Amino acid sequence: MAKFYLTSAIPYVNAKPHIGHAQEFLYSDVIKRYHQLIGDSVLYLCGADENALKIFQAAEKAGETPEKFTDIHNKEFLDVAKQLNVQFDVWQRGSDTTKHFPSSQKLWELCEKAGDIYKKTYTGLYCVGCEMFYEKDELNENGECFEHPGKPLEEVSEENYFFRLSKYQSFLEDLLKNDKLKIFPDIRKNEAVAYLTRGLQDFSISRSKERAHGWGIPVPGDASQIMYVWFDALNIYQTGIGFGWDEELYKKWNPQDSMIIGKGIIRFHAIYWPAILQSAGLKLPKELFVHGYLTVDGQKMSKTLGNVVDPVDVVKKYGTDALRYYLLSAVPSGADGDFSESRLKEVYNADLANNLGNLVSRVAKLCESAHYVQMAPTGTASAHIIEMEEYATALSEYRFNDALAFIWKKIDDLNHFIDTEKPWEMVKSDDRRIIGVLSHCVDNLQEIAALLQPFLPETSDAIEKQFKGPEITFNKPLFPRIP
RNA sequence: GCCAGGGUAGCUCAGUGGUUAGAGCACCACAUUCAUAACGUGGCGGUCGGCAGUCCGACUCUGCCCCCUGGUACCA
Numbered sequence: 194m195a196k197f198y199l200t201s202a203i204p205y206v207n208a209k210p211h212i213g214h215a216q217e218f219l220y221s222d223v224i225k226r227y228h229q230l231i232g233d234s235v236l237y238l239c240g241a242d243e244n245a246l247k248i249f250q251a252a253e254k255a256g257e258t259p260e261k262f263t264d265i266h267n268k269e270f271l272d273v274a275k276q277l278n279v280q281f282d283v284w285q286r287g288s289d290t291t292k293h294f295p296s297s298q299k300l301w302e303l304c305e306k307a308g309d310i311y312k313k314t315y316t317g318l319y320c321v322g323c324e325m326f327y328e329k330d331e332l333n334e335n336g337e338c339f340e341h342p343g344k345p346l347e348e349v350s351e352e353n354y355f356f357r358l359s360k361y362q363s364f365l366e367d368l369l370k371n372d373k374l375k376i377f378p379d380i381r382k383n384e385a386v387a388y389l390t391r392g393l394q395d396f397s398i399s400r401s402k403e404r405a406h407g408w409g410i411p412v413p414g415d416a417s418q419i420m421y422v423w424f425d426a427l428n429i430y431q432t433g434i435g436f437g438w439d440e441e442l443y444k445k446w447n448p449q450d451s452m453i454i455g456k457g458i459i460r461f462h463a464i465y466w467p468a469i470l471q472s473a474g475l476k477l478p479k480e481l482f483v484h485g486y487l488t489v490d491g492q493k494m495s496k497t498l499g500n501v502v503d504p505v506d507v508v509k510k511y512g513t514d515a516l517r518y519y520l521l522s523a524v525p526s527g528a529d530g531d532f533s534e535s536r537l538k539e540v541y542n543a544d545l546a547n548n549l550g551n552l553v554s555r556v557a558k559l560c561e562s563a564h565y566v567q568m569a570p571t572g573t574a575s576a577h578i579i580e581m582e583e584y585a586t587a588l589s590e591y592r593f594n595d596a597l598a599f600i601w602k603k604i605d606d607l608n609h610f611i612d613t614e615k616p617w618e619m620v621k622s623d624d625r626r627i628i629g630v631l632s633h634c635v636d637n638l639q640e641i642a643a644l645l646q647p648f649l650p651e652t653s654d655a656i657e658k659q660f661k662g663p664e665i666t667f668n669k670p671l672f673p674r675i676p
Numbered sequence: 677g678c679c680a681g682g683g684u685a686g687c688u689c690a691g692u693g694g695u696u697a698g699a700g701c702a703c704c705a706c707a708u709u710c711a712u713a714a715c716g717u718g719g720c721g722g723u724c725g726g727c728a729g730u731c732c733g734a735c736u737c738u739g740c741c742c743c744c745u746g747g748u749a750c751c752a
Contacts, residue, residue, distance in 0.1 A: 380746085384746080395750075420752095525688085
């Protein structure tokens with residue numbers, strides 16, 4: 194039994210989770226359940242990125258302490274996951290002072306010992322209103338930030354710690370080009386490699402304590418500096434499995450077998466993170482799956498447009514598995530996709546109600562009418578899954594929609610089989626061949642249920658239970674058609 | 677600007693240097709309960725982004741152009 198350590202990107206917990214977060218949780222959950230299905234011992238970690246200045250500012254704006262503010266939003270993320278039938282084995286928060294602070298300080302010290310951390314003066318344009326540095330191209334035509342027009346920016350210099358990323362240029366080229374860290378899909382790998390080709394520069398990994406308002410993890414040995422959020426955020430992947438507080442646990446799960454992230458943060462995961470780990474002398478992640486972003490009715494989600502979709506609303510209206518199916522099948526894995534309620538309805542009726550649901554109903558009814566007795570429980574259905582290469586390959590390459598297409602092909606086949614055999618006529622004429630026909634149907638349905646397990650766990654369980662036998666009865670529809 | 681990917685039926689996409697370019701959904705018709713008016717069968721539907729070129733022949737190759745998407749770092 195192999196261990197499989199899976200992580201998904203730790204979200205900024207400064208607002209409620211939207212449909213895009215839901216999608217990422219689902220991708221991870223499918224991978225998790227798939228590996229459980231094939232017998233791996235799996236740990237799935239996610240968590241909260243809480244040490245950013247933006248969090249501090251957002252809390253202030255909301256009139257809350259940062260602690261209270263992050264508590265509220267953490268709970269929202271956990272609630273959404275629950276609604277989606279996604280379970281984190283570890284939810285590691287960045288503000289966890291007992292585990293995550295010492296863990297991140299340990300990582301820092303290891304990099305420092307390797308000679309990869311040094312002090313340098315950074316000079317940039319600082320907006321006093323935002324308490325942030327800006328790049329020139331982020332400013333309006335007057336060279337002012339969009340939040341505070343009319344307020345000129347100051348050129349401020351500050352001494353910070355830098356990480357010697359440039360040292361890892363050739364190491365990273367080898368890592369990515371030779372798939373030692375395998376990136377899915379290819380297009381994202383190309384992007385990361387192209388980024389490397391331009392040449393790497395060292396990057397800042399700390400800021401002054403005043404500027405951070407003391408919010409964040411103190412740099413070891415220098416109380417005047419706080420760690421740059423990304424340095425500690427990435428380390429959440431290690432903290433959660435014991436780094437710095439439980440060596441045995443850490444040894445058991447490290448390294449990351451798979452990381453799942455959105456396209457916006459490839460640089461941090463494909464470049465910064467492996468370099469930091471290599472510097473610290475730690476094991477490197479093996480795979481990185483990068484998904485796209487979702488639009489809503491063809492438009493970018495935004496608060497100003499008011500089109501942010503709350504996954505909980507969708508679940509309440511259509512059910513958990515309906516949303517799971519939509520996000521996993523109607524969006525091409527690894528590419529951008531669109532969410533729309535009308536398309537959700539279409540997909541629901543066509544695939545879930547008309548095909549899968551109806552197939553379950555007709556087989557159940559036929560079994561009931563024929564007084565069919567299911568002899569041996571087909572509990573070994575899941576054992577065959579590994580042998581289904583098309584399905585297994587699709588999942589190992591994070592092509593969720595292709596894996597689902599494979600299952601739906603089996604559903605089609607079974608519908609055709611029934612139409613060809615016409616078992617309803619055998620019922621009427623008392624033809625005993627019906628036993629063979631129904632047995633074939635039930636076996637196939639059990640297999641379909643097993644294949645569905647990672648994707649639609651509730652539905653899978655319901656089918657498995659309904660056809661377990663010995664008696665099989667007709668139930669109400671799994672997915673009633675939406676008018 | 678540069679780099680990458682893409683522009684194919686109403687929608688989402690697949691596809692090959694060579695007879696009438698494919699699938700699913702949607703739509704229409706037929707048929708119809710074993711089943712959720714579902715399943716099944718048939719049909720409608722595309723000048724394959726534009727222009728030029730190579731070739732006996734291009735949607736598939738070359739060049740130019742137009743459009744879309746993403747990346748282009750020290751946002752501490």
